[in-house]
Amino acid sequence: MKDRQHTIYIVVPPDGKIQHVVNRIEKLDFEIIWERVCTEDCLSKLRDTLPDVIIAEDNSSIENFLWEVRSKYENLPIIVLSGTNDYSNGLRMVEEGAEDYISRGQIERLDIAITRVLKKDSSFSKAGIRSGLYILEEEIVGMCFDEQYTLENILQHFVESIERIHPDLIPVVVRIEDMRMYSWISSGQLSNRFLSLLDGTRVGPNAGSAGVAAYHKKNVVCLHISEDERCKEVRENALAEGLMASWAIPILVEGGKIYASFCCYCRQESHSLSLWNQEALDRIQKILQIVIGFKQVHQSLKLREQRFRALVQDGADLISIVDKSGRFKYVAPFSNSSEGINAEDFIGKSAFDYVHPKDRQRLKRILEGLAPGERVEVGPFRSLDADELPGWKETTITNMMNNPAVEGYVVNSRDITDQMEREQKLRESVERYEIVSKATSDTIWDLDLEEDVIRYNSNISEMFGYDTKRITKVGKWWRGKLHPDDRPYVLQKLDDAWTEKEDRFQMEYRFRCADGTYKYVYDRAFVVTDEDGQPVRMIGAMQDVTHQRTREQILKDSLKEKKILLMEIHHRVKNNLAVVSGMMQLQAFQSESEELRQKLFHSVGRIKTMASIHEFLYESQNFSNISFNENIKKLISAIIETVSLNQSVGVDYELEPVDININQAIPCSLIINEIFSNMLQYEYRGVGFLKIVVSLFEEDETIHIKISNNLLDDQASDILSDNTLSRELIETLSRQLEADYGYKIENDDRFFYLSFDRSEANGIGSTKVKDKRAVIKGDAVRTVVGY
Numbered sequence: 001m002k003d004r005q006h007t008i009y010i011v012v013p014p015d016g017k018i019q020h021v022v023n024r025i026e027k028l029d030f031e032i033i034w035e036r037v038c039t040e041d042c043l044s045k046l047r048d049t050l051p052d053v054i055i056a057e058d059n060s061s062i063e064n065f066l067w068e069v070r071s072k073y074e075n076l077p078i079i080v081l082s083g084t085n086d087y088s089n090g091l092r093m094v095e096e097g098a099e100d101y102i103s104r105g106q107i108e109r110l111d112i113a114i115t116r117v118l119k120k121d122s123s124f125s126k127a128g129i130r131s132g133l134y135i136l137e138e139e140i141v142g143m144c145f146d147e148q149y150t151l152e153n154i155l156q157h158f159v160e161s162i163e164r165i166h167p168d169l170i171p172v173v174v175r176i177e178d179m180r181m182y183s184w185i186s187s188g189q190l191s192n193r194f195l196s197l198l199d200g201t202r203v204g205p206n207a208g209s210a211g212v213a214a215y216h217k218k219n220v221v222c223l224h225i226s227e228d229e230r231c232k233e234v235r236e237n238a239l240a241e242g243l244m245a246s247w248a249i250p251i252l253v254e255g256g257k258i259y260a261s262f263c264c265y266c267r268q269e270s271h272s273l274s275l276w277n278q279e280a281l282d283r284i285q286k287i288l289q290i291v292i293g294f295k296q297v298h299q300s301l302k303l304r305e306q307r308f309r310a311l312v313q314d315g316a317d318l319i320s321i322v323d324k325s326g327r328f329k330y331v332a333p334f335s336n337s338s339e340g341i342n343a344e345d346f347i348g349k350s351a352f353d354y355v356h357p358k359d360r361q362r363l364k365r366i367l368e369g370l371a372p373g374e375r376v377e378v379g380p381f382r383s384l385d386a387d388e389l390p391g392w393k394e395t396t397i398t399n400m401m402n403n404p405a406v407e408g409y410v411v412n413s414r415d416i417t418d419q420m421e422r423e424q425k426l427r428e429s430v431e432r433y434e435i436v437s438k439a440t441s442d443t444i445w446d447l448d449l450e451e452d453v454i455r456y457n458s459n460i461s462e463m464f465g466y467d468t469k470r471i472t473k474v475g476k477w478w479r480g481k482l483h484p485d486d487r488p489y490v491l492q493k494l495d496d497a498w499t500e501k502e503d504r505f506q507m508e509y510r511f512r513c514a515d516g517t518y519k520y521v522y523d524r525a526f527v528v529t530d531e532d533g534q535p536v537r538m539i540g541a542m543q544d545v546t547h548q549r550t551r552e553q554i555l556k557d558s559l560k561e562k563k564i565l566l567m568e569i570h571h572r573v574k575n576n577l578a579v580v581s582g583m584m585q586l587q588a589f590q591s592e593s594e595e596l597r598q599k600l601f602h603s604v605g606r607i608k609t610m611a612s613i614h615e616f617l618y619e620s621q622n623f624s625n626i627s628f629n630e631n632i633k634k635l636i637s638a639i640i641e642t643v644s645l646n647q648s649v650g651v652d653y654e655l656e657p658v659d660i661n662i663n664q665a666i667p668c669s670l671i672i673n674e675i676f677s678n679m680l681q682y683e684y685r686g687v688g689f690l691k692i693v694v695s696l697f698e699e700d701e702t703i704h705i706k707i708s709n710n711l712l713d714d715q716a717s718d719i720l721s722d723n724t725l726s727r728e729l730i731e732t733l734s735r736q737l738e739a740d741y742g743y744k745i746e747n748d749d750r751f752f753y754l755s756f757d758r759s760e761a762n763g764i765g766s767t768k769v770k771d772k773r774a775v776i777k778g779d780a781v782r783t784v785v786g787y
Contacts, residue, residue, distance in 0.1 A: 006118050007051040008034045011042050011065070016057055021081065024110045030118055043068060050076060053099075053117045055110075058082040063096055070097040077117040081110070100189075109188045116167025132165035133283050140287055144294045154291050155185040162264065162284075163187060170243070170265040173288075174210045176258050179203050181211055184260065194241045201234065203258075208234035209248035210263040217258060219281050221247040242267050249285045253293055262288055318415075321408040324401070326351045326367060329408050351411065356382030356390060367409060370399040380416060392420040443521075443542040449498070449535055454478050463544055465514030483510035483518055498535045503527050508545070520549040577611035602677055602726070608638045609673040610666060626665050628703075629655035629696055635669055636694065639676050649680065654695040658703060664759055667733035668705070671741070674726040675707050675752050693751075701758045708751030 008025060010018045018036055025034055037045055039061060042054070050073065056065060058080050069076060077099040084103065093101045100113040140158060143149040155173050162171045172186035172195075180202050183195040203211040208231045213220040222228040223245050225238050231246075238246075248263035262284060319332040327350050331343040352360050359381040370376060375398040383393045395413040400406040443464070444457040460466055464481075482490055486509035493507045504526045510518040525540030581604045588600035612634050636651055660668070672694075679692055695706040734741045739756035 005031045005033060006053075007049070008032055008114070009037045009042065009045070009051045009054045010034055011037050011039055011054055011056040013057070013059065014038055020107060021055055021110065024107065025114065028111060028114060030115075039065060043072075046073060046076075052077070053114060054078045055114075056080055058084075058093070058101075062093070066093070066096045066098060079110070079113050079117070106188045112163050112167055112189075115164065119167055132161075133287070136161045136165070137283070137287050140291055144291060151292065152185060155288075158288070158291070159185050159187055168266055168268065170267070172210075172263050172265070174198070174214075174261045174263060176203065176214050176260055179214075181207070181214070181261070190265075191241060194237060197237045198234070204233070206230055206232040208238065208263075209246040210261040213248040213250045213263070214258050214261045217250045217252065217256070219247070219249045219285075238265070241265075244268055247281070249281055249288075251285065251288045251292060253289070259292060260288070318411075318413045320346065320351070320411050320413075321400075321406060322351050322367075322411055323408050326364070354384050356384055358382065367397065370397060370409070372399050372402045374399050380420060383415075391415060391417040393417075441544070445540050445542065447538040447540075449537060463542070464511065464519065481512045483512065486510050494538075497525070497527055497538075501527075501529070501533060501535070503529075511542070519544055519546045521545065573611075577607050581607040581611065605639050605673050605677050606670060606729075609635055609669045612638060612669070625659040625661050628658045628660045628665060628668070631665065631669065632672065632694060632696060635672060636676055639673060639680070648689045650689070650691045652691070652693045654693065654697075656697045658696055658698050660703065661759065664703075664737060664756070667736045668754070668756075671730050671733050671754060672705065672707070674730055678726060679707070679709050698758070702755055703758060705754040706751050708749055 010021055012018055022034065025032055035051075039056075039059075042065070046069070054069070054076065056062060056078055062080060066078060066080075069078060078097065080093045080098045080101045082101065082103045099117060100109075102110050102113060136158070139161070140154060143154045143157065159171045159173065162169060170187045170189045172190060173184045174181045175184040176182075180200055182199050183190075186195060201207055201211060203214040205212060205215060206229060207215065208225075209220045209222045211234070212230045220230065222231055225231045225235060225244055225246060231238065243265040245266045245268070246263055248261050250258055251260040251262060253259045320328055321330040323329050327348060328346040331346045352364065355363055363378065363381065366376060366378060375396065378395045378397060380392050380394050383391045385391060392415070393413050394416050395411055398410045400410050401408060441459060441463070443459040445460075446455045447453070448455075479487070479491070490507060490509045493505065496502070497505045504524070506522065506524040508520065508522050511521050512518050521542045522545045523540055523542050525538050527535050528537035528539065530536045584600050584604045584607070588597045588604070591597045591600065612631065632655060633653060640649060640651075676692070676694075679690070689710075691710040693706075693708045695704075697704050730741065734754070734756075737754075737756040739754055741752070741754045743750060743752055
């Protein structure tokens with residue numbers, strides 16, 4: 001019923017919009033005259049007429065506006081209407097004197113705020129509260145029987161109704177789980193910050209009215225939150241929210257279990273709670289317990305119905321009643337028949353017609369031997385569909401012949417064909433695994449990463465000598481059997497496979513046997529992942545490679561011995577050649593014949609050339625190839641040291657890195673020795689300074705050598721034109737290399753060239769000369785070629 005006429009000023013800037021406010025005001029059950037007032041004109045207008053309430057828009061000047069109005073009209077209610085959802089600003093407005101703060105997303109709360117302000121001067125009587133609760137109870141009961149309303153819908157209506165009955169109250173329903181509080185349904189006047197701090201608070205004697213009511217299971221009234229010790233744990237949060245007093249009642253369900261607390265807060269102390277006597281609180285408690293209890297029972301029944309439908313109506317069972325002879329009397333219409341027959345078409349037919357002949361007698365004996373009231377579960381048996389195709393079923397039979405409503409056997413059959421086929425495939429897979437496991441000598445292992453358990457096949461005993469029955473804590477046992485030097489590598493390898501999500505990997509390590517010895521194993525593994533790609537299992541095979549590793553070590557040791565032996569051979573050959581060359585040099589120094597002396601020196605150079613090859617092989621420890629560019633430098637240096645010169649000789653090297661085998665290095669070095677030594681003979685023709693250029697390069701597997709000097713054509717001597725030992729050696733050694741050689745003139749530059757294809761012939765002394773026995777200046781030349 002509408003009482004006296006009320007006045008509301010809507011204070012906004014000149015361009016402000018107020019229609020959404022007007023729409024809310026016009027819906028209220030009050031006789032209201034509203035007036036739009038500009039912010040700048042409000043103070044002057046208040047001197048003439050004071051409204052019952054001011055609704056002011058939040059803007060940059062709102063704080064000054066609040067201060068000016070409050071300083072002159074202390075009791076004039078001002079409701080601030082925000083254009084944002086910033087609640088922290090709202091708390092500041094309330095502290096500055098605003099009656100309430102309404103955010104943009106909670107415009108419907110404007111109704112409650114206006115109602116609360118306009119009714120402040122009205123006398124709230126206990127009879128009025130009693131009448132409001134009576135009406136609310138009727139509404140709630142009606143909603144309980146209406147399936148469109150959930151428990152949350154009803155509680156939300158209850159909270160809003162309490163606000164309408166008494167606008168000063170701020171209600172909230174708190175759910176209790178594991179003796180902790182969680183906000184469930186709350187008034188829009190409570191901030192998310194307040195509710196989030198409430199969530200998870202443990203109930204107890206100092207947990208505020210809601211927590212204390214749940215703890216003691218009785219009504220609690222806190223008239224002064226700031227002083228009441230029962231509010232100690234929630235006081236800071238409540239006072240920050242502007243809450244001064246509260247009361248709460250526990251909501252108990254069947255068995256006296258605490259389910260929730262209903263709490264009402266007030267922004268003023270004590271007086272607003274005085275109207276709520278024990279009768280009113282008991283009625284609220286009764287309403288909430290009826291709502292929650294009824295909806296819980298209703299929800300339980302609904303879940304049971306859904307479960308029944310899931311298990312029966314939507315299931316794969318064939319539910320039927322058969323008579324004493326096994327003929328169908330009834331088939332549930334919602335039954336799912338794997339036989340491909342409609343439910344009504346079973347009536348009158350024998351259930352045994354759909355059983356495989358080999359299992360038919362077994363089921364008949366079970367049916368005949370079943371006593372009244374007895375129930376039996378029949379294991380898998382073969383069935384037949386409408387086309388007599390085989391399948392598998394399991395069934396439960398209950399003798400209810402003595403039940404007048406049934407007078408038959410209740411049969412519940414389920415098709416398990418897919419399950420049996422899967423089991424058959426699994427058995428076949430296990431059999432194949434066992435066969436493979438027996439056929440291989442490898443140790444097969446299966447690691448469950450979640451349980452940290454490893455399972456092995458029987459080869460773990462044969463390969464390592466362990467009795468699997470005595471192995472406990474297999475994961476730890478396996479790690480303990482790794483060789484200490486290999487353990488970090490193996491564990492890191494496993495960790496990398498997990499973290500990098502590799503699907504397979506392999507590793508080699510040593511594993512301790514039961515007798516304390518170690519075996520080398522080559523381990524290959526496959527990683528199994530779950531739906532999220534996380535490793536959950538590893539399957540692998542350990543192969544014993546100890547024999548291979550032992551043979552490899554023997555070969556390595558043998559190779560090492562041979563290397564040492566070859567090094568010693570090269571060393572001794574070099575030393576023996578050095579002795580021979582030294583003796584020839586002594587002979588040359590003692591000879592009075594200059595011609596003999598020169599020939600001896602030439603022979604010394606040839607011997608040193610061969611010795612340098614052995615020295616180079618000895619120093620490099622590479623018995624197949626030598627660095628020929630480095631060998632050329634040593635060779636030429638040795639020739640210059642051997643031949644006594646009275647003139648200056650300069651040598652320029654244009655050598656690319658080239659490696660060749662010893663079979664080509666020796667004849668090539670001897671040819672270079674002959675050419676270079678021949679060039680040095682020109683000192684006796686009066687040449688003051690001799691400059692020699694030596695080039696080496698490789699192109700398309702062909703090795704090229706060029707030797708030139710600064711002599712004029714009339715000074716140069718063609719060693720190949722004279723019938724000398726040098727010529728015979730060069731020709732013979734060139735045939736051995738299958739080389740092109742001779743003198744050329746290019747760009748007025750006369751030089752000796754030697755070109756031959758790279759050869760990979762193995763072994764010292766191997767040669768391509770087709771006729772080693774050709775007589776070339778006697779046995780001496782033949783010996784050189786054979787070398």
